[in-house]
Amino acid sequence: MIRQRWLRAALGAALAGASGIATGEAAAAEYVRIPGADFTSVLPQGATPDSSATTTLSSFELRSTPVTRGEFRTFLASHPRWRRGQAPMVFADAAYLADGPSVEDPPATDDADRRPVTGVSWFAAQAFCESEAARLPTWLEWEYAAAADETRRDARADPAWRQRILSWYERPASRRPPPVGGAANAYGVHDLNDLVWEWVDDFNALFIAGDSRTQGDPDRLKFCGAGAISIVDRDNFAVLMRIALLSSLGASESTSSLGFRCARTLAGTL
Amino acid sequence: MGFRMISTTPARACIALGLAGLFAAVPPAQAAEAHPGDFGPPRGEPIHAVLTSPPNVPPPIHRSYPAKVIVDLEVVEQEKQISEGVSYTFWTFGGTTPGSFIRVRQGDTVEFHLKNNPGNKMAHNIDLHGVTGPGGGAASSFTAPGHESQFTFKALNEGVYVYHCATAPVGMHIANGMYGLILVEPPQGMPKVDHEYYVMQGDFYTTGKYREKGNQGFDMEKAIDERPTYVLFNGSEGSLTGDKALKAKVNETVRLFVGNGGPNLVSSFHVIGAIFDEVRFEGGTNVQKNVQTTLIPAGGAAIAKFRTHVPGSYVLVDHSIFRAFNKGALAILKVDGPEDKTIYSGKELDSVYLGDRSRPNLNAVTTATASAEHGTLTLQEQIKAGEQLFTGTCSVCHQATGAGIPGVFPPLAKSDYLATDLHRTIAIPLRGLTGKVTVNGVEYNSVMPPMSQLNDDEVANILTFVLNSWGNPGGRISADDVKQVRAQPAQAAVAPAH
Numbered sequence: 001m002i003r004q005r006w007l008r009a010a011l012g013a014a015l016a017g018a019s020g021i022a023t024g025e026a027a028a029a030e031y032v033r034i035p036g037a038d039f040t041s042v043l044p045q046g047a048t049p050d051s052s053a054t055t056t057l058s059s060f061e062l063r064s065t066p067v068t069r070g071e072f073r074t075f076l077a078s079h080p081r082w083r084r085g086q087a088p089m090v091f092a093d094a095a096y097l098a099d100g101p102s103v104e105d106p107p108a109t110d111d112a113d114r115r116p117v118t119g120v121s122w123f124a125a126q127a128f129c130e131s132e133a134a135r136l137p138t139w140l141e142w143e144y145a146a147a148a149d150e151t152r153r154d155a156r157a158d159p160a161w162r163q164r165i166l167s168w169y170e171r172p173a174s175r176r177p178p179p180v181g182g183a184a185n186a187y188g189v190h191d192l193n194d195l196v197w198e199w200v201d202d203f204n205a206l207f208i209a210g211d212s213r214t215q216g217d218p219d220r221l222k223f224c225g226a227g228a229i230s231i232v233d234r235d236n237f238a239v240l241m242r243i244a245l246l247s248s249l250g251a252s253e254s255t256s257s258l259g260f261r262c263a264r265t266l267a268g269t270l
Numbered sequence: 271m272g273f274r275m276i277s278t279t280p281a282r283a284c285i286a287l288g289l290a291g292l293f294a295a296v297p298p299a300q301a302a303e304a305h306p307g308d309f310g311p312p313r314g315e316p317i318h319a320v321l322t323s324p325p326n327v328p329p330p331i332h333r334s335y336p337a338k339v340i341v342d343l344e345v346v347e348q349e350k351q352i353s354e355g356v357s358y359t360f361w362t363f364g365g366t367t368p369g370s371f372i373r374v375r376q377g378d379t380v381e382f383h384l385k386n387n388p389g390n391k392m393a394h395n396i397d398l399h400g401v402t403g404p405g406g407g408a409a410s411s412f413t414a415p416g417h418e419s420q421f422t423f424k425a426l427n428e429g430v431y432v433y434h435c436a437t438a439p440v441g442m443h444i445a446n447g448m449y450g451l452i453l454v455e456p457p458q459g460m461p462k463v464d465h466e467y468y469v470m471q472g473d474f475y476t477t478g479k480y481r482e483k484g485n486q487g488f489d490m491e492k493a494i495d496e497r498p499t500y501v502l503f504n505g506s507e508g509s510l511t512g513d514k515a516l517k518a519k520v521n522e523t524v525r526l527f528v529g530n531g532g533p534n535l536v537s538s539f540h541v542i543g544a545i546f547d548e549v550r551f552e553g554g555t556n557v558q559k560n561v562q563t564t565l566i567p568a569g570g571a572a573i574a575k576f577r578t579h580v581p582g583s584y585v586l587v588d589h590s591i592f593r594a595f596n597k598g599a600l601a602i603l604k605v606d607g608p609e610d611k612t613i614y615s616g617k618e619l620d621s622v623y624l625g626d627r628s629r630p631n632l633n634a635v636t637t638a639t640a641s642a643e644h645g646t647l648t649l650q651e652q653i654k655a656g657e658q659l660f661t662g663t664c665s666v667c668h669q670a671t672g673a674g675i676p677g678v679f680p681p682l683a684k685s686d687y688l689a690t691d692l693h694r695t696i697a698i699p700l701r702g703l704t705g706k707v708t709v710n711g712v713e714y715n716s717v718m719p720p721m722s723q724l725n726d727d728e729v730a731n732i733l734t735f736v737l738n739s740w741g742n743p744g745g746r747i748s749a750d751d752v753k754q755v756r757a758q759p760a761q762a763a764v765a766p767a768h
Contacts, residue, residue: 095416097390155704159491163477165440167487170359172347173391173415197391237439237490241392244438248393248414257391 019237029071029132031061032188033262037153039144042239043206055140062137062145063261065180065190066198067128070113072120073101075128091123093252114179116259117198122251125199129262136201137263139246143239145194148185165238168194173257196259203246278333298426307426309377309457312338316381321370324504325516327466327527328373331455336377343370344385345394345413345435345448352500353485353507353598358476360448360505361392361435367505368470368531369433369450376454381420382407388416393418393437399569400431400452408436409712428456430553430571432529441533445475445493447505447693449531451571456504463575464522469601470539471588472505473498480597496534501593503586503601510586510601518578520607525575532568538589539566541603543582546574563589578605580614618678635731642727642749649734649746656735659728663721672740678716680709683740696747696755699729726752 036059045053076083084097095117120128122136129135137145149155156162183189192198249255276556293295316338320328346365363369374380384396397406401423406412410421434440436447451468475493476486479501492499503510510516518524530537540563549561550573550603558564564572586601587594594600609616638655641647661670664682668674672683687709689693702720706713724732726749733752737745 082394098388115618129692161491163487168492169391171391172349172359173389237442240438241442245391246395248412248417253414255390256388257415 019197020135028066029067029262031134032058032064033266034062034145034187034189035059035140037144038090039140039147041140041143043139043243045140055139057144057234058139059266060137060257061134061190061264062141062187062265063132063134063263064184064188066116066259066261067125068113068180068194069115069117070108072117072128073103073105073113075131076101076103079127079131082127087124089120089252091252092121093250093254095119095254096121096124096252097254099256112179115177116180116191118177118196118255118256118259120258121254122199122200122249125260126201128260133260134262134264136199136260138244139200139206141263142192142198142200145185145187145189146239148187148189150183151186153186154258162238165193169238169241173255177257196257197242197245197255199258199260200246201247204251206243206247291533298576305426307376307428308424309336312336312379315443317342318342319372319374319380321372322468323364323370323507324365324468324470325372325510327468329452330459331373331375332459333375334457334663336375336379337713338379338381339374340381340383340408341372341374342383342385343372344387345390346387347390347392349485351506352474352476352486352502353481356476356478356481357485358474359446359485359488361394361443361448362432363396363435363448363450365678367447367449367472368468369448370466371450371527372433372452374425374452374454375688376425376457378454379422380425380426381422382411383418383420384411384413385418386415387426388412389413390468392443394443394448395437397436398423398431398433398452400411400425400427400429400454402426405436406433412437417646427453428454429550429555430454430527430529431575432531432569432571434531441493442490444489444531444533445473445488447531449471449529451527451529453527463525465516465524466527467516467517467524468527468529469503469510469516469586470505470531470571471501471503471535471539471599472531473533473535474500474502476500483707493533493623496596498535498593501535501597502601503599507600512602514657515583515604516600518603518605520578520581520605520610522578523575524578524603527573528564528566529571530566530568534568535588535593536568536588537566537599538563539572540564540587540589541574541576542585542587543580544576544578544584544603546576548575549573578607579672580604580610581607613677635728638731639727649738652731652734652746653738654735655728656731656733657739658730658734659724663724664732667718672736676712677714680707680712680714681714682736682742684710684742686710688736689743692745692747692751693755695727696733696752697758699724699732700752700756726750726756 036057039055040054045055080086084102087096099119101117126136131140147154147156149161176196180191180195182195184190185192285438288478309726313335314337317340319339320373321343322328326446343363345361345363347359347361349357349359360367386394393409393412395408395413395617397408399406401407403423407421407423410418410540413419430451430453433450435443437443437647449472475489476499477489527541546561546564547559547565549558551558551564552567553571553573561581564574566572582605584603584605586603588599634654635658638647638651641651667679668682672681674681680687687707696720699721706715729752730747733747736742
């Protein structure tokens, strides 16, 4: 089973690469190694979720940029079942790829193909990552990589870091997102905090705590100050808002400002 | 159970009965009675609620039965003007800050549809303070962009209530303009008024300074520190001024639904030049009368009612007054119609008021007083002293030129009235003068109060000054003359002129 999946993914990646060359695309996606470390998430961690618990993250690889429209069109060319109108509704609702891309698109004359793809359901995003022999990152992996700025691996204590995130939130989504490839952070990863929302593998579990005292209240981040009860770093509204957006969605759903990138487990780390 | 009680001691029976009574008061079977605002299931066809943008209020509900009311409210994130040349990204209920005004009747079953525009970036929800239930609806309305949530509630309590977005971080969602009002009318409706308006205060936190041009982002640090850049009525500076001012005519009744979205500040809501005849403070049922300033908590509202009497521009402010003049919390109610001078005269006078600075110039008065004590007071000393006293006391109305103000304050210059009867003239500063008088052929009907602070010397000097000024015939009045008139019965002294 695993082998079969790998084969399919490898084939997809090969196709994507070939097609990319044909349309003048950049070479296959770049993955960057993120060294593991101890990390304190904004969300409680541990067997009994504890606000101060630190988790140890294994090293992993993360796509250096979000998946672009051009890359996703190439994927659609080789995976017809994920085209809009062909993907089953349980995996992709009516909003799926409402703004493209589509395999019928004429060749882009501007930077459209370099813009991040949005409007992709979690299932479709997962399928794409499989086609690159990858998976969606976990929330912890994503949060860990996004804690960096250009020079520091953990810039979260700097108000300027937070303000940059907030300033992206203030930009109305109706404006076209710019192409991928903004300033690289300390790991060499681009566009984590200021381009699009991004799917994570475990988006659906972000509110489920191991603690029986809180398990019965899945709404606790949804209204009023309740969210602040379980959040560790209460100043860190900016990260909380990303969690709030992700938790408002179902896996077949999407929004016009939600994209994704993929991650890979390093051999021997799991 | 009853039989067993009889066998117990009287004291224990009493307790047992008391407990029995307590339990009997709240049996689940009588749940309907436990909800006083529940008038039964909705009747008739479902009604789509009329939603209005501020400052407008939906028309009163003239309905005698509880209905099912459908509310469609769309969340829109958009860049709009917050001040002249300054833009800000607002998150709105219905495209405006504050959001659309919702009006339902107590006992209505409200089917609420919250739609999150597909072009939006954020997930949102709604907490209506008029809802009885977890999160005020927030728990049931968490909605991603491009989605719609539905929940239904019965409006059990009448009053005016704030609604707001309650998605984390709540403070930021509110600071970006996500609040509005829902009015739950009492079943009999509200007393008819000529105008109903919707005004809601909010505080805003921008990265730039007050009125710094260009697009300004939200500043979380300022928000946490509760240091707003703007405090605004209806979401932007100038939203209710100039052409957009609220309007009424004289002798009309105005009802203001005033909310405060916060997120931080409490409003000391005041209308400059008006007194609220009635305030349903905190939006509740109790009415406070004759209110100058009403306190509106963040996340609270009030209903203020008053009658207009005098035309002019009335300024709505947060009377924490720096917010009004330095942060934008200012709106105008423009009242048109005829003047009513008996209630408010308008500006009657614009003269120099010297206050304490006039003191060094009262030397002439001191000199006159000294001379009078030594019996050496001259006419010139009297006139000089009288002039200074006149400036401090009389010129306010009669003007420094003695010309008075036509139709309001009679002239003292070339006055036929003063010269005709000196006794009557002396009596005027002593006892005042009220009612019709004809001066130089013009009729006046005003009130001059007695100048009881002036002593006999001062009255004598003032009148002597007047008689020797501005073309009057001259003459001299002594302190003794004044003393005599003061001693006379009032009636004879103020006989009206013919």
